[in-house]
Structure formats: C-alpha cells, structure tokens
Amino acid sequence: MLHPRRFARPSTLTLALLLGIYGSAWAQHPPAEMAPAPEVQGTSTGRAPLPLDELRTFAEVLDRIKAAYVEPVDDKTLLENAIKGMLSNLDPHSAYLEPEAFAELQESTSGEFGGLGIEVGIEDGFIKVVSPIDDTPASRAGIEAGDLIVKIDGKPTKGLSMIEAVGMMRGKPGSEINLSLVREGGKPFDVKLTRAIIKVTSVKSQLLEPGYGYLRVTQFQVNTGSEVGKALARLRKENGQKLNGLILDLRNNPGGVLQAAVEVSDHFLKKGLIVYTKGRIANSELRFNADPADASEGVSMVVLINGGSASASEIVAGALQDQKRAVVMGTDSFGKGSVQTVLPLNNDRALKLTTALYYTPNGRSIQAQGIEPDIEVTRAKLTREQASDGLREADLAGHLGNGNGGADRPSGSKAAGEPRPQDDDYQLSQALNLLKGLTLTRGK
Known part of the structure; x- marks a missing residue:
C-alpha cells in the first residue's frame, strides 16, 4: 500500500483525491479558495438545521455511559469513538484518521x-x-x-x-x-x-518476443505516468523499430494516484475523454481529456485485468476499452469506483471521506460492478508436453532437400530457449497470441 505526501497544514480546506482501497497513494488537489461547506437545499444559508432531538439523544447516551458503564471512560475517548462510528457506517473507505493513521497515510509516494x-x-x-x-x-x-x-x-x-x-x-x-x-x-x-x-517498482517492462512488448504497472504512484513513457521508449529502442503489439498488465494493481492513471491512459490515446468524476462538494466534478501525443505509436494493445485490479487500474482499463484503443482480457475487476478526499482537521487528525464517483468515457460507473473484459480468460496452470523423440523426414537417410533450398529441420533441432514470462502465465500467453493474430490480420 502507498501513502500520501506530507504537507504543511493549510489555512483553507485542502482536498486530496484517493483512488486506492486503504491508504493508497494520493495526489493533492489544489486547495479550494476558502472552500464553502457543501450546500444543502432547503435553507437560506445553505446549511441544514441541526437535528435537535437526535443531539439530545446523543447527549443523553453520552451521559448514561459516563455514569453507568462498568469502568470510567473519559469524554475524549467517547467522542472520538462516536466520530469513528459516524465515518465507519458510511462506506468501507471513509474513515476518521487519528494522528498515527494520518501520519502513515502521509508517509510517502516513493513506493x-x-x-x-x-x-x-x-x-x-x-x-x-x-x-x-x-x-x-x-x-x-x-x-x-x-x-x-x-x-x-x-x-x-x-x-x-x-x-x-x-x-x-x-x-x-x-x-x-x-x-x-x-x-x-x-x-x-x-x-x-x-x-x-x-x-515497490511501479513500472516494469520487457520484450516477450521480437516486436511484442510487455508493460506491467503494479501501482499508480506520482511518477508512474513518466515511468510508463520511459518504458515505452526503452521497448522501442530494444526492439529496434516500432512494436507490433503491446500488453499492458494491470492485474493485481490496487490503484493509487488519479493523475497517474490519467497520464498512463494519455500515453495510449490521442483524443477524447479519459475519466470524469461527479460529487457534491466544490471541485469534486472533474473531467480529464487526452492530448494528441501518443507515446505508444498506436500499436495494437491488450490490457490484462483481474479481481485485484482496482480503482485507478479500472480508470485506465475503462478508458482504453471505451475508446476502442485496446482489447481488455482477463476476469472482472474489483469494482471500486469512488474517490476519497482527505480533509485535514485540527490536532493532526483528518477525515478520509468518499466525495465522488468516477465514470468512464461512456458514462459507466464502475462502483460495485467493475470492468468486464472483452475476452474472459481465467487463470490456469500451464503444463507443457515434452518434445517428441519421434523421427521426422529430415532424420531419414537419403531424404530430399528442401525445394526452396532451406535448411533441414531434424528432430531436436530447436534448442530450448531462456524461460519467458508467457511460458508459465496462461492469461499472458493468450494475450500474446491475440496480439500476434491482430498483427497478421491487420498488417504491421
């Protein structure tokens, strides 16, 4: 898990967008200029009237606990527990962060x-x-x-x-x-x-075979977008020319920084919407569009996802799927389509509050549904047959030579190569096979 950058306490409300499960890396959103409280309809001031009956009940419960509980409990403990209860019953990702938890959330985005x-x-x-x-x-x-x-x-x-x-x-x-x-x-x-x-190294890359690149993003950190750009350049240089196809592996990627997800998507898109968010508070409605540059040079793509692909991973997969830029393969993703905002409080405490939902370019909310792959491929264990020891034509004495002058290929002529990632990863091998098929039918 990743945690956010440490920052000075702001004088105005500071918003921090989170797109992971717990404590994922976050990027600080520009502070709202004297950000107002969320508006509630029905009052001239924009604030709902206080629920006096419920507050009286709360005060009575507090008083009864202090008077009758088997052991003394101080006011601070009772009130902080009440705040935790308020947050924990909203949704699984909202929370009240005491100083230690808030400090952990701020540790770093260095991975x-x-x-x-x-x-x-x-x-x-x-x-x-x-x-x-x-x-x-x-x-x-x-x-x-x-x-x-x-x-x-x-x-x-x-x-x-x-x-x-x-x-x-x-x-x-x-x-x-x-x-x-x-x-x-x-x-x-x-x-x-x-x-x-x-x-955590957020980006890994290698050539699976000549012409076919593999790009693995393990988490979306602050610098992941730039690292993906560098990895694409390395793959092209290693290949010596433009790639025939690329696999973007987002399996078991729990998410991270919203901006990084946008930047990664933008490396593969020339135009159009990447993602947008909708919420109630100021600055919670955002739209992100692709710029004309395409670091991937428009190569055929397959995106791999599974049940561990969450949040920012789903933004990328959803954008590339909706824009028809890539074939999404694997199994259904996790389905976290909400955005958390870190609201600093006094005394080194903070609220981590769900403030918006994000939507793919076609308006799909991923929340509690996830991204469905275009081609479902479940995980499977690969077993390979041993090479046959049987004779081939080229093993027979006096066999004719190849009609085009090609070299003979007797049994055992293929030397075992170095182990490759796709040799033991069924989903990856299927993605590579699909890319090869696309190359054959579309041309290089």
Missing part, C-alpha cells in the same frame, strides 16, 4: 514502506485481500487476491476496522507474523511471513 505488501478491503466484516503487491513477502508467500484474512497472530479479524487490521499487520522489518486465510470458501490455512521494507 517504500514497511509491512507485508498487501492491499486490503473489508467484506462481510472480514479483511479481504484486494491484491498482493509484486515482489513482497505477501506475493512470495502465495497470498492471492480474494483471500480472506480471518486471523492475525491468532486474533480474529471479524469486526476489526481496516485501519486496525493494517496497523496489526505492520511492524518492525524482520519481525514475523502469522495470518490465517480462507480461500474460495475452503478451510482456513496459516501463512507465516516476515515483515520487510517494501520497495
């Missing part, structure tokens, strides 16, 4: 933090893995998107808030932690992990 490398959400009161981050203790231990974390070091997670669960999973690098997981309704199983400093 380096301590922990296990898991992006989590809440489902039916349990902590659910949205996606493991590449090259972290979680991914190396085989934790998968969709796993339910039912216990952390033996303590049940049922009823824990997301912030509480994340706090338990963090710790000193080198320390161990035990997670009890349930996968696809099966029996619980335990995984022991060692916490580490998580250094």
